[in-house]
Amino acid sequence: MPAAQTNTSPQIERIHALGARATPARIAVLRLLESAEQALSHREIEEALATGFDRVTLYRVLDWLVETGLGHRVTDTDRVFRFSLTSPANAAHKEHAHFRCEGCGKVFCLADIPVPAPTLPAGFSGKTVEYCITGQCARCDDKDHS
C-alpha cells in the first residue's frame, strides 16, 4: 500500500538538491509558482496561499528563490515585484520577454520571443536585460471588440 507520500514530492526533491530545508512555505510557494502561467506578485501569492504564512516568510521564500536561481524577479510598472520560476525543464535560464496587460493587469511570460541582444556604447557592459511590452492581452482585446 502507498505510504503517506508527504515526505517525497518533486518540490521537496528540488529543494533538497540545493542543500536547503524543505519547509511548508517553500513547498507551497514552489508548487504555486509551478502551476502559475504568469509572474505573481507577493500579494497574489499571499492570497492564493490562504494558509496563514507570514508576510515576511513569503518575502524571504521569494528572496531565497531568486538567490538560489530557482526563481526570477521582475519589477512591474506598478512598483511591485513579480516572481516566476526559471523554466524547470532547462536549468540554464534563458531571458525572455514579458507582456503586461493593461486590461486585466496580468503579466505573461513570452517564452517564445527571444530578447534581442543590445549593442551597447563603448565601455558599457550589459548583464541582464528586461524587455517588457505593455498592451492588451488576447482575452481583454477580445472583450474590447464586443
Add this chain to the structure above:
Amino acid sequence: MPAAQTNTSPQIERIHALGARATPARIAVLRLLESAEQALSHREIEEALATGFDRVTLYRVLDWLVETGLGHRVTDTDRVFRFSLTSPANAAHKEHAHFRCEGCGKVFCLADIPVPAPTLPAGFSGKTVEYCITGQCARCDDKDHS
C-alpha cells in the same frame, strides 16, 4: 538694454502652449529635466532643486508632465519611478532603451539603440515597450579595472 527676462523663457512658453500655468515648480523641474542626460527619480529631483518645493508638489508636477505628454515615466528595477522629458526636438516620442548602472545607480537613455519591435502572439496588441539593460556603465566599469 535687455529687460528682466523672467517673464519669458523657453520653459514658460512651452508650459503656456499647453494652456497651463507657468509656476516656479514647473519651470524648475522642466529646466532640470532638460539639462539631465538621464532619467531622474523624484528623490534626485528633490535634491537637485534644493529650493524647498514640497515633496507633494514635485510629485504633482511630475504627474502633470506625464499627463500632458511632456514627460515620460519609467519604473526602475528598484521600485522607484524615474522621469525624463520626451525629446523636445521631435514631438513624436520615439521609444528608446534605458541602461541602468549597478555601480552608480544612474539610468541612461540610450537614444541610439532602437527598441526592437516584438512579434506578439495572436490576439495580443502591444502599445508601449520597455527595454532596459542592467550592468556597468563606462565610468564604473573603468573603475573596476583599476
Add this chain to the structure above:
DNA sequence: AGCCCACGTGCAACCAAGTTGCAACAGGCG
C-alpha cells in the same frame, strides 16, 4: 494697474510594499 477665481501649492495624515532584528521553532543529520 488692480481684481478675481480657478488652478496650484503646502501641510499633514495616510497607504502599500518591502526590510530588519530578535526570540521561538523545527527540519534533518548524527
Add this chain to the structure above:
DNA sequence: CGCCTGTTGCAACTTGGTTGCACGTGGGCT
C-alpha cells in the same frame, strides 16, 4: 532521539507614493 542551524513569526520601521483640504497666486479680464 537529541541537537544545531537554518527558518519562521511577530512587531516595528523605512521608503516611495497618494489623498484631502485650506491657503496662495498666476494671469486673463476690466
